[in-house]
Amino acid sequence: xxxxxxxxxxxxxxxxxxxxxxxxxxxxxxxxxxxxxxxxxxxxxxxxxxxxxxxxxxxxxxxxxxxxxxxxxxxxxxxxxxxxxxxxxxxxxxxxxxxxxxxxxxxxxxxxxxxxxxxxxxxxxxxxxxxxxxxxxxxxxxxxxxxxxxxxxxxxxxxxxxxxxxxx
Amino acid sequence: xxxxxxxxxxxxxxxxxxxxxxxxxxxxxxxxxxxxxxxxxxxxxxxxxxxxxxxxxxxxxxxxxxxxxxxxxxxxxxxxxxxxxxxxxxxxxxxxxxxxxxxxxxxxxxxxxxxxxxxxxxxxxxxxxxxxx
Numbered sequence: 001x002x003x004x005x006x007x008x009x010x011x012x013x014x015x016x017x018x019x020x021x022x023x024x025x026x027x028x029x030x031x032x033x034x035x036x037x038x039x040x041x042x043x044x045x046x047x048x049x050x051x052x053x054x055x056x057x058x059x060x061x062x063x064x065x066x067x068x069x070x071x072x073x074x075x076x077x078x079x080x081x082x083x084x085x086x087x088x089x090x091x092x093x094x095x096x097x098x099x100x101x102x103x104x105x106x107x108x109x110x111x112x113x114x115x116x117x118x119x120x121x122x123x124x125x126x127x128x129x130x131x132x133x134x135x136x137x138x139x140x141x142x143x144x145x146x147x148x149x150x151x152x153x154x155x156x157x158x159x160x161x162x163x164x165x166x167x168x
Numbered sequence: 169x170x171x172x173x174x175x176x177x178x179x180x181x182x183x184x185x186x187x188x189x190x191x192x193x194x195x196x197x198x199x200x201x202x203x204x205x206x207x208x209x210x211x212x213x214x215x216x217x218x219x220x221x222x223x224x225x226x227x228x229x230x231x232x233x234x235x236x237x238x239x240x241x242x243x244x245x246x247x248x249x250x251x252x253x254x255x256x257x258x259x260x261x262x263x264x265x266x267x268x269x270x271x272x273x274x275x276x277x278x279x280x281x282x283x284x285x286x287x288x289x290x291x292x293x294x295x296x297x298x299x300x301x
Contacts (some may be wrong), residue, residue, distance in 0.1 A: 062267065063242050070245035097261035104258040108227050110251035148248045 020074040020140050022049045024133065025064065027057045029087035030123045031079030038126035045130060046137035048074075054110035056080070057118075058091025064114055065102045070148060075115045078131060082120050092120060114139050115146065174279055186201040195279040195294035200273055202233050203291035210283035210292060218277035219270055226269050227254035239267070 021092035026032040033052050038045070050073075054060060067158030068076045078099055080092035096118050117139075119132035175194030206212030206229075230243035231254070260268050281294040 028205040062264075063238075063245070066242055066245035066249070094263050097263035100261045101258075101264045101267065105227060105246060106249070107229075108255045108258050109246060109249065109253075111249050146249070147251070149250075151248065 004089070015140070018047065020048045020137075020145065021072060022075045022077060022140055023052060023068045023073040023134055024049050024136075025052045025054050025057065025060050025078045026077065027080045027087075027092070028053055028055050030081040030085075031057075031119075031121060031129060033123035034079075034121055034126045034129035037123075038130050041126060043126065043130050044051075045133055048137055048140070051135050056088045056091035057095035058084065058086070058088060060095050060098060062098055062102050065099070066105070069106075069111075069115060069146060074143070074146045075136055077117050077119060077132065077136045079119045079121065079129065082122050085122065091096075111146070112143055115143065178278055189268045193278050193280055194291065195281050195296065196282075197272075197274075197277055197279060197281070197283065198293045198295060200291045200293070201268075202239075203237060203289055204229075204270060205289055205291075206266045206270060207237055207288060208268055208270060209286045209288060211270055213282050213286045215282060216276050216278045218275075219283055220273070222269050222271050223260060224257035224269060225260045225267050226257045230267075234290065242267075245247060290298075 003168070012110050024031075026035055032051070035045075035051060048151075060078055065076050065078070078095050080095055081087060083092060086092045099116055099118040102116045106116060107113045117136060119129075121128040121132065176197065178193060178244055206221075208285040211221040215219075227246070230239050230246055232241065233239035233243050235241070257269065279294070284292045284294045
């Protein structure tokens with residue numbers, strides 16, 4: 001394969017990855033401060049990422065992560081303080097476990113668990129934040145777009161689930 | 169005090185057949201799994217060990233929960249993403265305190281109703297003892 005072909009494929013992959021959406025839940029004390037600093041330094045972030053400010057990653061619930069995926073995000077990332085350095089002592093430990101729980105839920109229904117990831121950084125590490133976002137962008141760009149079934153009514157939805165269970 | 173059938177059966181299990189008090193023993197415990205949030209307060213307060221908070225979670229409980237409940241919302245989001253039926257119970261990390269399956273053993277239950285008083289979402293009912301005089 002020539003380098004031109006490789007770069008064409010790379011460009012196509014990049015174009016395909018550009019319409020992905022990543023939702024980043026960032027804690028105010030560390031990750032959002034790092035994001036702020038990286039923006040002040042005019043470091044370009046991948047255009048796919050949308051930042052959501054949280055007071056602490058301990059606020060993030062499995063419902064936030066799964067709803068974001070169900071409503072249009074192709075990946076979600078949670079960015080918090082370094083482990084042991086949470087402003088609220090142990091909020092990020094809670095977030096780590098909740099992210100792990102969501103990953104297991106996704107895996108059990110056949111969705112790639114790497115669509116939901118946790119990153120930690122301190123407020124003084126803007127490059128680490130940018131690296132985390134780029135890493136997430138690379139992972140999500142390599143995955144196909146997330147397929148969703150249309151919003152079903154509760155009744156039809158449970159019938160669907162029952163059918164799916166019956167077939168398994 | 170007249171005992172229910174359940175109370176009488178419990179009394180048979182007690183060594184010597186003597187209970188110092190039969191107050192509150194013998195209620196029929198009815199668990200509404202679809203309302204349960206899996207916090208395990210029934211299990212931590214259970215005097216007989218009939219309710220047990222397990223380390224795993226059955227994903228089907230999310231999909232079966234009513235859409236307006238806490239679990240149902242999560243189940244609704246998961247249902248839109250799912251590609252096949254859940255593989256089976258998932259391990260729950262230590263710090264995820266809800267979303268757990270509560271194992272309930274009817275044979276061990278004394279029917280004391282402690283779980284009813286401790287349930288934060290009123291997912292457990294104690295039916296009044298059917299008194300047989």
